[in-house]
Amino acid sequence: MDGSFLSHESVVAASRNFVCIRLATYEDQQEAEFMSRVFTPRSGVLENTTFGILSPDGKRNLITPGRAPKHAFRDATSMANKMNLIALQHPGARQAAWTDQRLPGMNSVDVALNVAACDNLPVLVTFAENEQRLAEINKSLLKIAWSEPLAGQFVYGSTSNQQKLKPIPGVNVKEGILVVEPGPYGLTGKILRELPGIPTSEQSKAELLQAVASFSRVAPEYTSHIQLGIQLGIDWESAIPETDQQSIRAKERARAGR
Amino acid sequence: MFFRHSFSIALLGMASLAVAAEPPARIAWYGQLKDGLAEAQRTGRPILLVSGAPQCHGVPGVW
Numbered sequence: 001m002d003g004s005f006l007s008h009e010s011v012v013a014a015s016r017n018f019v020c021i022r023l024a025t026y027e028d029q030q031e032a033e034f035m036s037r038v039f040t041p042r043s044g045v046l047e048n049t050t051f052g053i054l055s056p057d058g059k060r061n062l063i064t065p066g067r068a069p070k071h072a073f074r075d076a077t078s079m080a081n082k083m084n085l086i087a088l089q090h091p092g093a094r095q096a097a098w099t100d101q102r103l104p105g106m107n108s109v110d111v112a113l114n115v116a117a118c119d120n121l122p123v124l125v126t127f128a129e130n131e132q133r134l135a136e137i138n139k140s141l142l143k144i145a146w147s148e149p150l151a152g153q154f155v156y157g158s159t160s161n162q163q164k165l166k167p168i169p170g171v172n173v174k175e176g177i178l179v180v181e182p183g184p185y186g187l188t189g190k191i192l193r194e195l196p197g198i199p200t201s202e203q204s205k206a207e208l209l210q211a212v213a214s215f216s217r218v219a220p221e222y223t224s225h226i227q228l229g230i231q232l233g234i235d236w237e238s239a240i241p242e243t244d245q246q247s248i249r250a251k252e253r254a255r256a257g258r
Numbered sequence: 259m260f261f262r263h264s265f266s267i268a269l270l271g272m273a274s275l276a277v278a279a280e281p282p283a284r285i286a287w288y289g290q291l292k293d294g295l296a297e298a299q300r301t302g303r304p305i306l307l308v309s310g311a312p313q314c315h316g317v318p319g320v321w
Binding site: 006007009011012013015017018019020021022023024025026027028030031034035038048049050051052053054055056057058062083086087090091092093095096099100101102103104105106107111112114115117118145146148149151152153155156182183184185186187212213220222225226229230234235236238242244247250251254255 | 303
């Protein structure tokens with residue numbers, strides 16, 4: 001991820017008039033097919049990082065897409081300026097901020113843990129014994145999730161299958177919200193807070209703000225993280241096969257110790 | 259006098275702590291295409307789209 005652009009104050013501010021989608025590459029077949037159609041990479045196959053700005057129907061590229069923001073813009077300010085211009089051309093953009101009707105969840109708790117470890121952010125897991133209760137919990141969280149200053153502070157996961165909570169030991173209630181610190185490789189998680197039942201807005205918001213403020217996981221150093229991960233025999237298996245040849249060759253070299 | 263100064267300094271300190279506790283603003287990402295596309299179509303907002311594999315050399319926890 002191109003953090004220098006995507007974490008820049010001006011880009012974050014401009015993003016509030018956009019729907020921002022960040023997909024975990026190779027974790028969903030339909031998403032991979034969409035990305036391949038939208039980005040049509042020179043290599044002909046889906047590369048492991050992509051970047052673009054699309055029309056609201058998702059069918060038109062509004063900039064020349066590429067692998068990262070730095071391939072499209074000179075710097076973060078240029079990117080923010082372009083985003084602000086695009087927002088002005090879309091009447092829906094400004095009126096619709098913070099009216100979202102969905103939680104921004106990953107497609108599984110496993111992937112949420114992994115992505116949270118990548119981002120150095122806590123995971124917010126909603127869970128219940130059935131889909132109806134889960135939908136009620138998720139709906140009650142919408143205004144909290146889509147408001148300043150909590151927007152973007154969690155990676156979200158949801159499940160109505162208790163088995164999917166196995167990487168997070170110590171769950172004491174049947175439904176509610178967990179704030180979880182991801183393990184260093186995002187394969188497990190430690191419960192920081194457990195909010196049982198359906199949240200009430202003000203109390204839950206205050207508790208979640210406290211959780212964010214007290215979260216202090218230290219970002220790992222890249223090279224030692226990779227080396228130790230390989231030594232420990234950790235090998236993330238993506239949902240669909242990786243197709244980025246550059247990345248595949250790099251993995252082969254790293255695993256062979258070259 | 260001393261008390262008033264101390265009190266003011268304490269208040270300033272508390273205000274600083276409150277500011278420090280506010281997390282830096284971040285982009286709020288949808289993690290699934292279907293959710294983000296539905297929201298963009300519903301509201302007419304343009305889409306900022308990125309993807310990244312949450313592993314490097316097969317090691318998770320890093321982009």
